[in-house]
Amino acid sequence: MxxxxxxxxxxxxxxxxxxxxxxxxxxxxxxxxxxxxxxxxxxxxxxxxxxxxxxxxxxxxxxxxxxxxxxxxxxxxxxxATGKRAFVCMAAxxxxxxxxxxxxxxxxxxxxxxxxxxxxxxxxxxxxxxxxxxxxxxxxxxxxxxxxxxxxxxxxxxxxxxxxxxxxxxxxxxxxxxxxxxxxxxxxxxxxxxxxxxxxxxxxxxxxxxxxxxxxxxxxxxxxxxxxxxxxxxxxxxxxxxxxxxxxxxxxxxxxxxxxxxxxxxxxxxxxxxxxxxxxxxxxxxxxxxxxxxxxxxxxxxxxxxxxxxxxxxxxxxxxxxxxxSYGADRPNSDLLISYGFVDQSNPNDFLSIEVGLLETDRLMGLKQQILEQAGFDNPQTFPLFKDRFPTQLLTYVRLSRLSDVGLFAKILFDQDVIIDQTNEYEILMLLMGECRVALQAYAGGSDEENRIISDKKASIKEKLAAQLRLCEKQILINSMAALRNRLAPIRGIPVKGGGLKDPNSDIMEMFDMAEQIASAPSKFLSNIFKK
Ligand SMILES: C[S@@+](CC[C@H](N)C(=O)[O-])C[C@H]1O[C@@H](n2cnc3c(N)ncnc32)[C@H](O)[C@@H]1O
The missing domain is CATH 3.90.1410.10 (set domain protein methyltransferase, domain 1)
Structure with missing residues (x-):
């Protein structure tokens, strides 16, 4: 052979x-x-x-x-070889x-x-x-x-x-x-x-x-x-x-x-x-x-x-x-399902890919692109979101993409998790939050339904596999959103729509709701909310 x-x-x-x-x-x-x-x-x-x-x-x-x-x-x-020549279905x-x-x-x-x-x-x-x-x-x-x-x-x-x-x-x-x-x-x-x-x-x-x-x-x-x-x-x-x-x-x-x-x-x-x-x-x-x-x-x-x-x-x-x-060190469940027909619900390497990039209209695009290239990143660039972690580089990338003050570029470090300033941080966390929310909403039904299907003896293999995959992917998004919330909470002096600053602890849920719904038109939302 x-x-x-x-x-x-x-x-x-x-x-x-x-x-x-x-x-x-x-x-x-x-x-x-x-x-x-x-x-x-x-x-x-x-x-x-x-x-x-x-x-x-x-x-x-x-x-x-x-x-x-x-x-x-x-x-x-x-x-x-002996025996009759015949099409043999090597079936189950x-x-x-x-x-x-x-x-x-x-x-x-x-x-x-x-x-x-x-x-x-x-x-x-x-x-x-x-x-x-x-x-x-x-x-x-x-x-x-x-x-x-x-x-x-x-x-x-x-x-x-x-x-x-x-x-x-x-x-x-x-x-x-x-x-x-x-x-x-x-x-x-x-x-x-x-x-x-x-x-x-x-x-x-x-x-x-x-x-x-x-x-x-x-x-x-x-x-x-x-x-x-x-x-x-x-x-x-x-x-x-x-x-x-x-x-x-x-x-x-x-x-x-x-x-x-x-x-x-x-x-x-x-x-x-x-x-x-x-x-x-x-x-x-x-x-x-x-x-x-x-x-x-x-x-x-x-x-x-x-x-x-x-x-x-x-x-x-x-x-x-x-x-x-190991079939490969970093294979997400979607890959395992497509390539092998199974899902590993405890897969520590499971991830969703999120693509980020610079806005075409950004007047600092050329400069930002140079910085990205020097750091070894593309525009756009894909990053993995795992269920318990995401890359520091993702945050840095998005921070850079939103910066409009060249004087702050020196603070951009791809190997460290450095907040540039609170407004920038607030913007990027909200953008990511909104994107996760939209991605989560694209799945039909809640996680209870997936759990029901997985334990349902009458459900087909396909239904079970798909439910396992959806459940794992949704969990990545849910956990990512929880992590974003944790990061947002300590940010003080959050800018609000009407201008001025507000203590986040007073109406933090309202802020999150708002943040999580912006992804369909992020730049429009941000240009309104941060209007000077
Ligand atoms: C290389 S074959 C291994 C032999 C296979 N188990 C068989 O019955 O012939 C790969 C297949 O094994 C199964 N498999 C491998 N690892 C698995 C895992 N961790 N959980 C469930 N199924 C697995 C999947 O059906 C996959 O398509």
Whole structure:
């Protein structure tokens, strides 16, 4: 075997959690708007490489060659496939635990080395890997020889799909590979491996338009999913008109339908692992059964020395414990849902992206832009809002954007949380508050409804996942607003509409109400309220 995976989050690479750490406890014009979390997903890159997948750590090159010594291929047993040629839907009906046992036995027959992990079913995550013996932190838990992995090597050397896959990204190549091998059923030499794969995931990429519109209403994920689906359908159309329709004998219609393509893509997206050292995506026996834990730091990578894909543990495990990896350090729930079809309600890395920028009409725009550039920021710039923190840099950025006195520019420091003056601070906190309020109002219903759906046994998987996502995102906004309120409270001498100053403690709720409703026309509101 030899294989492929997507890569990181181009848009947000410098915005991850580690760089920012303004805890709400310690405390949080421009144009402001919430953005879909374009983490690993980028429609611009889609056609050539759908930048997604575990270990989103480095960028992904083309797939026309095997990179950095990862040669792959060859060894996947020349076992003669037997059985009828038939389109086999590797559906949920397959008993996955039995399939895993069968696959492990089959691998052994092919000379696969003994591992410290065994595949096992877990209630929450489905198939996973458990420690077969006690493991110490830093130990090699898994070592899969490269020739047992499916990669671009297999795609590029495939008698049927190499043509359609040419010039496309690794994930599309692997999707084509999976579609074709699925049509071969038991004749496929990969059959025991394919039997482990779910037919598709619960990703909203596969939901109907109506389901997406209803269930993701308010979430920035909706826009993201729509973009992805459009890009995916475009790729399919190209493949269909360029290859599938022209040769229906080879590309049997059922196995190469749009539905089959989307299903296979979602499966590949959820199972292919990006190997940073080899800069390649791979389907890795055992490795593709490892589930994600946000707190985990272990990840799969190619070891040139061992010529194998290796997992080193980041903690001790007892026999039977599930061994986890990280699918990427800073993946918000919207990304997990789209890429893998699950939501982690306790995800410490969950975030919403907020975009801020300078006003076109700002007479100091040129100067401000220079300051931003020197500090390494764009205009506009996206920042993450986490449920317990947001970046100090976000505040500084917005403070700068609202400054009209050049004499105060010297106070702008991106590595420190420095209030420029109270009027400026009041403005920016109100703007952010208003933006959060508007974003929150875009979701239908309250959090009680989401909690009800999550615990409702009759609710569908899609309804539950969407409710989990909405709940987490709303919590980020609610917590952000609470933090903004905390920051606003001690500001004394707050300017009011009629001019003059007012003690905030006298009618603080009224002030917040006002502040939270301004986002639809922030500059208009501010030009009125701060009229000199
Ligand atoms: C690489 S596969 C892992 C094997 C998979 N559990 C299976 O049953 O085949 C990724 C899939 O595992 C599931 N998964 C991984 N981590 C999870 C988590 N923390 N919570 C829930 N599901 C998880 C999701 O269904 C995801 O699409």
């Amino acid at each position: 030899s294989g492929v995976l997507p890569s990181p989050r181009p848009g947000v690479c410098n915005l991850g959690a580690p760089k920012y750490g303004n805890n709400f406890g310690a405390d949080i014009l421009c144009s402001i708007a919430f953005r879909s979390c374009r983490t690993s997903l980028s429609s611009g890159d889609f056609k050539n490489s759908y930048r997604l997948g575990h270990n989103s750590r480095s960028s992904l090159g083309g797939n026309s060659r095997i990179r950095n010594g990862f040669s792959g291929g060859r060894g996947w047993a020349a076992r003669e 009906a397959v008993d996955r635990a039995a399939a895993a046992t069968e696959f492990a036995g089959w691998l052994k027959e092919q000379g696969f080395p003994d591992q410290a992990l065994e595949m096992k079913m877990f209630e929450k995550e489905g198939l996973g890997c458990a420690a077969a013996r006690p493991l110490k932190a830093g130990e090699i838990a898994l070592s899969v020889p490269e020739n047992f992995c499916v990669t671009a090597f297999d795609v590029n050397n495939h008698p049927v799909v190499s043509g359609p896959a040419r010039g496309r990204g690794d994930l599309i190549g692997l999707t084509l590979w999976l579609m074709y091998e699925r049509t071969q059923g038991q004749l496929s030499k990969w059959y025991p491996f394919l039997k482990l794969f779910p037919e598709a995931t619960a990703s909203p990429l596969l939901w109907s338009d109506a389901e997406r519109d209803e269930l993701l209403k308010g979430s920035p994920a909706l826009e993201e999913v729509k973009d992805r689906v459009a890009a995916l359908e475009e790729v399919y159309e190209e493949l269909n008109s360029g290859f599938f329709e022209k040769d229906p004998q080879t590309f049997a219609s059922e196995g190469f339908s749009l539905t089959a393509f989307k299903n296979a893509f979602s499966t590949i997206l959820s199972r292919a692992t990006y190997l940073p050292t080899a800069d390649i995506f791979a389907l890795i026996p055992y490795g593709d059964c490892l589930n994600h834990k946000a707190e985990c730091e272990a990840f799969l990578d190619f070891s040139m020395e061992d010529e194998a894909v290796v997992l080193r543990t980041d903690r001790d495990y007892r026999v039977g414990d599930q061994v986890f990896i």
